[in-house]
Amino acid sequence: MSEDRNIVIVGGGxxxxxxxxxxxxxxxxxxxxxxxxxxxYTTFNPMLAEVVGxxxxxxxxVAPIRQMLRPGxxxxxxxGRVTGVDAExxxxxxxxxxxxxxxxxxxxxxAFGTRAHLDLVPGLEQHALxxxxxxxxxxxxxxVLQRITRIELEHDPAERxxxxxxxxxxxxxxxxxxxxxxxxxxxxxxxxxxxxxxEELQVSVIEGGERLLAELPDSLDHAAARSMRGRGIAVRLNxxxxxxxxxxxxxxxxxxxxAATVICTIGTRPNPLLxxxxxxxxxxxxxxxxxxxxxxxxxxxxxxxxxxxHNQATRQFAPPTAQFAVAQARALARNLLARIEGxxxxxxxxxxxxxxATTGHLKGVASVFxxxxxxxxxxxxxxxxxxxxxxxxxxxxxxxIEWTWSMLFAADITHLRFTRTGEAEAEHSAAAAEAxxxxxxxx
Numbered sequence: 001m002s003e004d005r006n007i008v009i010v011g012g013g014x015x016x017x018x019x020x021x022x023x024x025x026x027x028x029x030x031x032x033x034x035x036x037x038x039x040x041y042t043t044f045n046p047m048l049a050e051v052v053g054x055x056x057x058x059x060x061x062v063a064p065i066r067q068m069l070r071p072g073x074x075x076x077x078x079x080g081r082v083t084g085v086d087a088e089x090x091x092x093x094x095x096x097x098x099x100x101x102x103x104x105x106x107x108x109x110x111a112f113g114t115r116a117h118l119d120l121v122p123g124l125e126q127h128a129l130x131x132x133x134x135x136x137x138x139x140x141x142x143x144v145l146q147r148i149t150r151i152e153l154e155h156d157p158a159e160r161x162x163x164x165x166x167x168x169x170x171x172x173x174x175x176x177x178x179x180x181x182x183x184x185x186x187x188x189x190x191x192x193x194x195x196x197x198x199e200e201l202q203v204s205v206i207e208g209g210e211r212l213l214a215e216l217p218d219s220l221d222h223a224a225a226r227s228m229r230g231r232g233i234a235v236r237l238n239x240x241x242x243x244x245x246x247x248x249x250x251x252x253x254x255x256x257x258x259a260a261t262v263i264c265t266i267g268t269r270p271n272p273l274l275x276x277x278x279x280x281x282x283x284x285x286x287x288x289x290x291x292x293x294x295x296x297x298x299x300x301x302x303x304x305x306x307x308x309x310h311n312q313a314t315r316q317f318a319p320p321t322a323q324f325a326v327a328q329a330r331a332l333a334r335n336l337l338a339r340i341e342g343x344x345x346x347x348x349x350x351x352x353x354x355x356x357a358t359t360g361h362l363k364g365v366a367s368v369f370x371x372x373x374x375x376x377x378x379x380x381x382x383x384x385x386x387x388x389x390x391x392x393x394x395x396x397x398x399x400x401i402e403w404t405w406s407m408l409f410a411a412d413i414t415h416l417r418f419t420r421t422g423e424a425e426a427e428h429s430a431a432a433a434e435a436x437x438x439x440x441x442x443x
Contacts, residue, residue, distance in 0.1 A: 005031045010082050011111035012037030012065050014322045015304030018329035024075040033075045051137035053181030054411040056402045058138050068391045110302040117267035123244035128264040145415045152195040162258040164200040170265035171207025173357045179205045180360035188411040204234040220365040223374045227359040290347035291335050303328040312349035356382045
């Protein structure tokens with residue numbers, strides 16, 4: 001890697017890609033942005049529920065970083081996993097497909113987000129399905145189709161009910177949206193499974209607090225709960241999971257929910273890389289100055305979910321949401337340019353434009369600039385906003401076509417198995433050998 005004056009960004013999520021795209025065209029001559037990410041794409045996490053519900057294809061809720069960044073003279077993308085930082089030599093160590101590499105930096109920006117935390121409840125890691133990555137969403141959809149198929153072949157009524165019960169832990173935005181998408185998907189798919197009765201398919205949401213969507217006004221919380229219950233979703237408030245096992249969830253009240261599938265939308269933990277960096281932390285996140293520089297390290301900066309950034313506009317810490325990650329990225333781009341040009345940096349300040357969530361097909365709730373919306377208007381606004389966030393006109397058009405298609409036709413119930421030819425042949429050979437051993441006489 002050349003010794004150019006690099007601004008190295010670690011992380012290819014909303015924060016990292018927005019910062020790179022904003023900063024690269026404005027850099028003075030001799031400077032360059034280098035974005036390092038383990039994945040070659042950015043996942044639009046708010047749309048993962050759409051993948052679970054088969055409203056869009058999985059590949060359409062991710063965007064290739066190279067396509068977003070358009071590497072050139074002032075920008076470069078390196079696909080690799082950062083393994084360490086040498087602050088004295090100002091070098092980043094990364095493991096790439098070509099082996100270990102060192103990347104020199106003048107400024108280093110940490111935007112590597114967080115990971116799913118599955119140690120919050122006993123049994124959660126072993127028996128629950130997290131929803132944080134595109135692979136998680138596709139796996140959940142496949143698992144749902146497997147459960148419905150098994151119900152058709154099962155004769156025990158109690159076991160059929162357990163197989164058809166899907167429990168979502170967490171009543172925040174992700175939990176509410178995946179529960180609504182899942183209920184719609186089950187209703188649409190059930191027509192192709194005539195041996196499965198509608199009452200054998202149930203979605204439940206358990207939330208430890210007194211209300212769903214705690215960040216929204218009370219009236220919208222009540223509207224979301226009404227909408228979900230009207231779609232047959234069981235909403236359980238003040239319900240804490242005490243244990244998860246292969247047969248369902250046990251609540252702290254002692255009540256047991258029999259379910260073959262548990263989806264987890266709660267809990268995050270720091271990226272393991274953070275443990276290898278001697279940085280100040282508070283609440284498990286990197287502690288920053290008001291301008292997003294790391295406390296005591298003027299060449300280091302942090303933003304997004306991995307950083308604890310003070311919001312001057314509210315006098316509180318900024319929440320770990322995509323909206324604030326984008327706002328922080330744009331503010332940090334200005335601060336980096338100011339630092340390069342010898343001008344003073346500015347404290348981060350952002351007033352939320354609002355929040356919104358879908359609760360199912362044609363249903364949603366939204367609070368935008370003080371305006372409260374419910375039902376179809378909120379649902380349309382949600383889709384319009386996230387469609388506008390997608391890069392490139394081609395990707396926008398494909399998603400719009402898929403959304404329109406899903407409004408007119410039944411959900412796709414294809415169970416995708418990514419099995420290579422050799423693996424399939426090995427499975428068939430093993431199955432044939434087992435069947436043959438059963439019919440051959442024993443000596």
